[in-house]
Amino acid sequence: xxxxxxxxxxxxxxxxxxxxxxxxxxxxxxxxxxxxxxxxxxxxxxxxxxxxxxxxxxxxxxxxxxxxxxxxxxxxxxxxxxxxxxxxxxxxxxxxxxxxxxxxxxxxxxxxxxxxxxxxxxxxxxxxxxxxxxxxxxxxxxxxxxxxxxxxxxxxxxxxxxxxxxxxxxxxxxxxxxxxxxxxxxxxxxxxxxxxxxxxxxxxxxxxxxxxxxxxxxxxxxxxxxxxxxxxxxxxxxxxxxxxxxxxxxxxxxxxxxxxxxxxxxxxxxxxxxxxxxxxxxxxxxxxxxxxxxxxxxxxxxxxxxxxxxxxxxxxxxxxxxxxxxxxxxxxxxxxxxxxxxxxxxxxxxxxxxxxxxxxxxxxxxxxxxxxxxxxxxxxxxxxxxxxxxxxxxxxxxxxxxxxxxxxxxxxxxxxxxxxxxxxxxxxxxxxxxxxxxxxxxxxxxxxxxxxxxxxxxxxxxxxxxxxxxxxxxxxxxxxxxxxxxxxxxxxxxxxxxxxxxxxxxxxxxxxxxxxxxxxxxxxxxxxxxxxxxxxxxxxxxxxxxxxxxxxxxxxxxxxxxxxxxxxxxxxxxxxxxxxxxxxxxxxxxxxxxxxxxxxxxxxxxxxxxxxxxxxxxxxxxxxxxxxxxxxxxxxxxxxxxxxxxxxxxxxxxxxxxxxxxxxxxxxxxxxxxxxxxxxxxxxxxxxxxxxxxxxxxxxxxxxxxxxxxxxxxxxxxxxxxxxxxxxx
Numbered sequence: 001x002x003x004x005x006x007x008x009x010x011x012x013x014x015x016x017x018x019x020x021x022x023x024x025x026x027x028x029x030x031x032x033x034x035x036x037x038x039x040x041x042x043x044x045x046x047x048x049x050x051x052x053x054x055x056x057x058x059x060x061x062x063x064x065x066x067x068x069x070x071x072x073x074x075x076x077x078x079x080x081x082x083x084x085x086x087x088x089x090x091x092x093x094x095x096x097x098x099x100x101x102x103x104x105x106x107x108x109x110x111x112x113x114x115x116x117x118x119x120x121x122x123x124x125x126x127x128x129x130x131x132x133x134x135x136x137x138x139x140x141x142x143x144x145x146x147x148x149x150x151x152x153x154x155x156x157x158x159x160x161x162x163x164x165x166x167x168x169x170x171x172x173x174x175x176x177x178x179x180x181x182x183x184x185x186x187x188x189x190x191x192x193x194x195x196x197x198x199x200x201x202x203x204x205x206x207x208x209x210x211x212x213x214x215x216x217x218x219x220x221x222x223x224x225x226x227x228x229x230x231x232x233x234x235x236x237x238x239x240x241x242x243x244x245x246x247x248x249x250x251x252x253x254x255x256x257x258x259x260x261x262x263x264x265x266x267x268x269x270x271x272x273x274x275x276x277x278x279x280x281x282x283x284x285x286x287x288x289x290x291x292x293x294x295x296x297x298x299x300x301x302x303x304x305x306x307x308x309x310x311x312x313x314x315x316x317x318x319x320x321x322x323x324x325x326x327x328x329x330x331x332x333x334x335x336x337x338x339x340x341x342x343x344x345x346x347x348x349x350x351x352x353x354x355x356x357x358x359x360x361x362x363x364x365x366x367x368x369x370x371x372x373x374x375x376x377x378x379x380x381x382x383x384x385x386x387x388x389x390x391x392x393x394x395x396x397x398x399x400x401x402x403x404x405x406x407x408x409x410x411x412x413x414x415x416x417x418x419x420x421x422x423x424x425x426x427x428x429x430x431x432x433x434x435x436x437x438x439x440x441x442x443x444x445x446x447x448x449x450x451x452x453x454x455x456x457x458x459x460x461x462x463x464x465x466x467x468x469x470x471x472x473x474x475x476x477x478x479x480x481x482x483x484x485x486x487x488x489x490x491x492x493x494x495x496x497x498x499x500x501x502x503x504x505x506x507x508x509x510x511x512x513x514x515x516x517x518x519x520x521x522x523x524x525x526x527x528x529x530x531x532x533x534x535x536x537x538x539x540x541x542x543x544x545x546x547x548x549x550x551x552x553x554x555x556x557x558x559x560x561x562x563x564x565x566x567x568x569x570x571x572x573x574x575x576x577x578x579x580x581x582x583x584x585x586x587x588x589x590x591x592x593x594x595x596x597x598x599x600x601x602x603x604x605x606x607x608x609x610x611x612x613x614x615x616x617x618x619x620x621x622x623x624x625x626x627x628x629x630x631x632x633x634x635x636x637x638x639x640x641x642x643x644x645x646x647x648x649x650x651x652x653x654x655x656x657x658x659x660x661x662x663x664x665x666x667x668x669x670x671x672x673x674x675x676x677x678x679x680x681x682x683x684x685x686x687x688x689x690x691x692x693x694x695x696x697x698x699x700x701x702x703x704x705x706x707x708x709x710x711x712x713x714x715x716x717x718x719x720x721x722x723x724x725x726x727x728x729x
Contacts, residue, residue, distance in 0.1 A: 019143075019188060021056050022209035023216055028065035030217065033088045036060075037070040037080055074120030081127035091131040091138065117161035122168060129181075138181035139220040142169040146187050146232065149241070162187075166230060173228035178586075182227040184219050187241075188212040189234030211236045244276045245285075250292055277461040280430050283518030313434075318420040323376035323440075325414070327361035329501065330368035333375060334358040336498035337531030338488055357544070370549035371534040373448035374527050375502050376416045377438040416448075417441045423451070424471070427464035432456045435471055453555075474555040474593020477578035481664060482569040486536040486674045487584055490524060492563040498528040523559035529566055529581060529590055530554050536568040537577045537596045539672055548601065554579075554594035566590070575600055615685045617647050620692050621657050624722060625668040628659075632666030639722070641715045644673060644680040647688060654685070659722060679711035 024034050038053040053069040060067035068087045072079040084091055125140055132138025147155045148162025165185065172183040189207055215233050218224055230241045249269040252258035263270070279285045339358050357363040423435040433455050440448040451472055491497075495508040503525050506513040514522045534552050542548035560566065565584035570577050575598045581591035628635065639661040647655040658673040660666060683691070687706045690696035698719065701707035709716060 019209045019212055021059075022213045024056050024060060024067070025063075026210075026213040026217055027220075028060040028063065028067060033066040034060055035068050035070055035080070035084045035087065037072065037074075039071060039073060074116060074124055077120070077123030077125075077127040080124055081131070084128075085131070090135060091128045113157040113161050114164075117158070118164040118168070121165055125168075125172065129176075132176070132181045133179045136180050137222070138176065138179070139224075140169070140172060140176070140181065140183040141216055141219055142166070142183065142185045144169075144185050144187045144230070146189065149187055149230075149232075169230075170228055177227060182219075182225070184226055184229045184231070186212070186215060186219075187230070187232045189232070207234055242278055242280065244273065244278055246271060246273045246276055275462045278429055281518065284430065286516075313422050313425055316422045318422075318436075321376075321379055321418050321420075323379055323416045323418065325376075325416070327366065329375070330372060331359055331361065332497075333372045333501045333531070334369050336494070336501050337369065337371070337528060337535055338490065338494075339369070339535065367546045369531065369535065370538070370546045371531050371552065373440065374450055374530070376418050376440050377420075377448060377450035378452070378527070379418065379502055414442050424468040425464060426466055426468055426471075427460050427462055428455070428466060429460045432459035432462070432464075435468060437470075472553055474553065475578065475595055476593060477569070477580055478571045478573060480571070481667075482580075483572045483667065484540045484570045484669060484674070486540060486568045486570070487565055488532055488536065488568070489565050490528075490532075490560075490562055494528060494562040495522060495524050496562075498525050498531075503527065519559070521561060524562050524564075526556040526559070526590075529560060530556075532566050533568050533579050533581050533591055533594065534596060537570060537579060537598075540570060540669075540674070541572060541577050541671060542598050543671055548598045550575075550597040550599050552594070552596045554591045556590070557592050558583075558588050558590050560588075560590050615647060615649065615655055616689045617645075617655065617657075617685050620689070621645075621668065621670070624659060628661075628666040628668055632661075632664075635661050635722070636664070636666050639718050641678045641712075641718060642676065643715070643719070643722070644677040645688075646680065646682040648682065648684045653682075661722070677711065679709060679713065679715045681716075682708040682710075 020036075020038070024036055028034050034057075036053045036056045038056075039049075050069065050071050053071060057067040057069045066088075068083065070080055070083045072083075074080070081091065121142060128138070128140075142165045144165050145158070145162040146152070147159045148164075148166065151159050169183045169185040172181070176183055212233050215231060215238055219226060219229075232239050232241060249266045251262040251266050251270075341359065357365045357367050358369055360366065418438050418440045420436055420438040423437045426433040426435070433453050436452040436454060438450045438452065439446055440450070453471065499505075499508055505525075507517055507519070508514075508522050508525050511522060514520075530552075533554065534549075537552075538544055538546070538549060560583045564586075567582045567584045569580045569582070571579075577596045577598065579591065579594045579596060580589060581594070582589050642662050643659045645655075645657040645659070646653050647657070656671055656673070658669040658675075658677065660669065660675070662678070663675075683701070683706065687696060687701060691698055691701055691707070696706070698707060698716070702709060
């Protein structure tokens, strides 16, 4: 019998002979520290000897590896784990391969098999579990068997234990995921002293344990993100298994008794695996039952699974919808996506940068946030639109928005008409993706275009295509540190506030409805976090000028909860800003493959002044930026401060720059800065250039009022390090 647990800095493993021996040698060869556990029992579980474990330990040590033997029973899981902790310090991998196998008929089942395989695996894993949770990393491999998956004559006890291990592993995969503990199951076929009595010698010789070990090593690697998988492996072949389910058939009618005769009459349909589904979670399994209840109540005679009828749905137009709005809806949306008078910018009186123009209808430059365009477009989709399309039967507890593309002109009142079309339907296996194109008009003028990718959990598996040239592809960010990072807080009532803009899906407010969708609590609207991210880009790179906004594309990855913090990371490449959003508290990515396209400042609306346009200081800051890229790390060591510059022209603030020589390898930011600044300088464009060129002494500029300083004034002495080389400009 064998137990495998990998621990310590290099990782370590409990093992025995056959497969266990091969695992131990393979992991030790890769630098793991190994605990070898073997009672030395015979194939029926009898007897006891230290020879098997000691031999493997000697082999490992002879090759320069680290190994310690353990002879405890798997039912003494705490002792096994303690051996690992005493020898190597911590638990990293837990590979369990308990093997005692002998055939027996059903009437003579012994509990030895259950105790060793199922209970033993449970006890060892339980002993290691808290250690893995604390260190927020672990890998658990359960060893099942084809006998457990398919059954085998004369092995009722063994089959029951092995399938029990699969159930245990699947639940551990769910419970461990948030702690970065992954649990997978393998069903190996390998020749050993346990199989040589039931397999021909030639077959035993060809099914070498070394053809199994590489899979185990990969599943234990920190780069492997597989979790909850089941794999058959042997002879150099590996295959992944999953459940498959027929679409089934409803065999009862409303207010009528369900009878065995009805089951008999529909048996062929119940067992028909045409367009079979592949549920991967208990939520996906249960959603059909929820769908059945609604269908029975409405007297619909349709199949339980909301499969998409491609030939009918694609190209169908949704009922046209209208949306009337004024400044109240614009302000409510801005509040819903986190705009707040607590923001320091709200206290300023600048023309462009002042976000009050999104919250106060009396502002001379009152505007609607450009992403408001998703609201009338979404109304076309959610208010009965999709459910009215022939071929679509959707359970809205299972709807997730996968991605959104929004292009918008920016009105702030009027009556809009949205026209939506099913562009395509894709089969993603565990669900279906509906591509929905929505054009929104003000009269005859197109003011907004949206493309929604709507993911319907459990509606896949119908044999459709997986991709479409009609879909707008997400794009990964550049492979470098972001140019700007903004952290924003959502409130516990953020979803309740955002839904007032028209997204009434109860998934975001009703705990019982959220539970039906598989969530522990109501989640924040994906389009709410989308609005937060767009607002961050608009502020950071477009001076809150909505006329600069051209388009935004995002892919919704994971949900976040109201009350969590959203961290938006941004990379500027020309007029495209790549973005990625994470939950600050958990580091879970919620938006990815995202970008915002901006109009160049010269292309923006003519009534809006452009920040920094035609300023001489821009040449200096451009050169500073180049120098930071070249020797930023050296400057950070010398300066260790963050400087903000407010450049004025004709008495008005026209540009903002921040030189960060405190964090990372240094950076230069144009526009409002969300981080902490050590000192802020305010100076006119002309005087700034005179200071840089040495024509104006900084001290004289300060005492004459031409250079204003806020914050740690002593840090101004370090300006020479930054500006000394620019007199030549």
